[in-house]
Amino acid sequence: MEFDVTMGIINTRKLGNQGLTTSAIGLGCMGMSFAYGSADEGEAIKVIHRALELGVNFLDTAERYGPYKNEELIGKAIKGKRDQAVIATKFGFSYDTAGKSTGLDSSPKTVKRVAEASMKRLGIDVIDLYYQHRVDPNVPIEETVGAMAELVKEGKVRYLGLSEAGEQTIRKAHAVHPISALQSEYSLWERNLEPVIMPVLRELKIGLVAYCPIGRGILTGEIKSFDDLPEGDYRRSDPRYQGENFNRNLLLVDEVNEVADRYGATPAQVAIAWLLHQGIDIVPIPGTKHVRYLEENTVSFRLDLEDEDLAALSGLALKTAGERYEQPLLAQIDR
Numbered sequence: 251m252e253f254d255v256t257m258g259i260i261n262t263r264k265l266g267n268q269g270l271t272t273s274a275i276g277l278g279c280m281g282m283s284f285a286y287g288s289a290d291e292g293e294a295i296k297v298i299h300r301a302l303e304l305g306v307n308f309l310d311t312a313e314r315y316g317p318y319k320n321e322e323l324i325g326k327a328i329k330g331k332r333d334q335a336v337i338a339t340k341f342g343f344s345y346d347t348a349g350k351s352t353g354l355d356s357s358p359k360t361v362k363r364v365a366e367a368s369m370k371r372l373g374i375d376v377i378d379l380y381y382q383h384r385v386d387p388n389v390p391i392e393e394t395v396g397a398m399a400e401l402v403k404e405g406k407v408r409y410l411g412l413s414e415a416g417e418q419t420i421r422k423a424h425a426v427h428p429i430s431a432l433q434s435e436y437s438l439w440e441r442n443l444e445p446v447i448m449p450v451l452r453e454l455k456i457g458l459v460a461y462c463p464i465g466r467g468i469l470t471g472e473i474k475s476f477d478d479l480p481e482g483d484y485r486r487s488d489p490r491y492q493g494e495n496f497n498r499n500l501l502l503v504d505e506v507n508e509v510a511d512r513y514g515a516t517p518a519q520v521a522i523a524w525l526l527h528q529g530i531d532i533v534p535i536p537g538t539k540h541v542r543y544l545e546e547n548t549v550s551f552r553l554d555l556e557d558e559d560l561a562a563l564s565g566l567a568l569k570t571a572g573e574r575y576e577q578p579l580l581a582q583i584d585r
Contacts, residue, residue, distance in 0.1 A: 260305045260548055263533050265457030266430030270379060270409045272336045274526065274551050276308030277301045277544070278461055278537030283320035288482065289539050291323060298327035300541050302334045304548050310433075310459070310535045311372075312340035312383055313364055317349050321371035329373060338433075338459070339368045340413060342383030354582065356386035358397035365401050377401075381411035381433055385584035391415075391422045399427035411459070416584040417450050429456050436460040436532070438469060438521050439490075439502060440574055441567040442585070452531070463525050463534035464518045466490075470543075471503050471510075471517040487576055495572035502569050509559050515550075518543070522550035524563045 263274045282294035298309065309328070311320045321339060328335050341364035344355035361382075369377060380401065382394055401407040409430040412423055423429050432451055436443050436458065443458070451458055464470055466485055473479070476486070476496060485491045490499055506517040513520070518536070525534045536547045555563070573580060 260551055262305075263457075263530055265379075265459065265531070265533060266409065266428065267455045268409055268428050268430050270336075270430045270457070272308035272533055273306045274533060275306060275522065275548060276310055276338075276459070276533055276535035277306050278535040279309055279311045279320055279324055280315045281537045282539055283323055284315040288480065291326075293541075294323060294539055295327045297538060297541055297544050298324065299331075301544055301548075302328075302331055304545070306544070306548055307334055308336045308338065308533065308535065310338045310461070312381075313368055314340065314343050314351070314383060317343075317345055317351070318371060321368055325371050325373040332374060336378045337372060337374060338379035338381065338411070338431075339372065339377055340381040340383035340433075341365065341368070342381075342386065342413075354384055354386040354388070356382055356389045356394040358393055361394060361397040362401065365406055369406065376405060377407045379409045379411050379431060380407040381413045381431075382415070383413050384582045385412070385415050385419050391419050392426050395423045395426040395429075402427065414583045414585075417446050419584050420447075420450055420454070420456070424454050424456065429454070431457045431459050431533075433459040433461055435462045435574060436525065436534075437463045437465050438506065438524055438563055438566050439465045439499070439570040442574075452529075456531075458529075458532045460525055460532055460534040463536050464521045465499075468499055468503060469506060469517055469521040471507055474500070489572035489576065490570070490574065492572065498569070498571035502566050505566060506563065509555075509563060512559070513553060513555070515553055516546055519546060519550040519553055520555070520563070522547055523553035523555055524560065526551055527555060527560055 261274050262271050264271050282289050311324050342356050344352045346352050398410050411431040413433040479485050510517045510520045522534050538544050
């Protein structure tokens with residue numbers, strides 16, 4: 251599916267029952283400053299401006315991305331355009347004076363301090379969606395969400411979210427203040443949410459923001475070998491990009507490509523379209539540093555996959571090889 255501006259602007263979806271409405275596909279901004287090798291700030295700002303033009307108004311960032319640099323970038327990009335954007339950011343880590351992460355911190359004091367600092371970097375006076383980035387086992391979730399709820403009462407935050415939280419954490423948090431969205435990895439090659447978390451979200455009417463919807467880039471079909479990953483790209487230590495795991499996962503991409511060819515689409519478009527078919531309470535946030543890929547991703551919501559293709563694609567996760575994170579990062583997932 252080639253991008254065609256005459257096809258119109260992307261539609262919207264609701265996350266939770268508290269009033270949060272976003273574009274049906276968002277924009278993950280992390281890679282513009284963090285984790286995926288070098289990036290060009292000028293091009294990144296062009297991507298954000300083009301996203302807003304197309305109605306892709308849901309911009310995802312975090313204090314951790316940089317740290318700090320990604321929020322600053324988005325602040326530059328949305329200057330004079332604040333009313334066009336729905337801004338989601340996150341707290342939950344501590345840093346030393348050099349900006350190196352020193353662990354998790356979701357203490358009430360940190361919740362409020364980070365919100366103020368994030369708003370300053372973003373150049374905004376209210377955060378649309380404020381997430382706990384990772385669950386802090388040393389701070390009761392009730393205390394953390396209590397502090398987040400105070401920010402809502404003060405008019406500094408509109409809606410609350412969690413990221414990679416488990417069932418009990420979600421239930422306890424939602425009992426303190428309504429949670430509008432859970433952000434978690436969910437895609438054709440990562441389906442850990444389906445047995446427990448998805449039913450809980452639907453029971454409590456909490457939306458899902460799906461990060462890495464194209465499998466950290468592998469589902470684009472453009473990464474053919476380990477050497478295609480640039481220096482400084484964290485995927486060089488990602489278990490799914492290592493050795494035989496990588497080779498097996500490339501075979502999975504071939505199967506997505508077969509479906510894409512039948513629709514005249516890219517494998518990334520098929521991966522995003524599959525996610526959109528999983529429920530109107532799901533908003534994928536593919537990340538990109540290039541306008542071309544943004545435009546390709548945006549038209550994915552117009553790709554109407556047949557039932558037999560949806561079923562075939564749904565079976566692919568069984569073939570995914572390797573853990574989705576290295577152990578230290580995996581240990582931070584609240585499951």
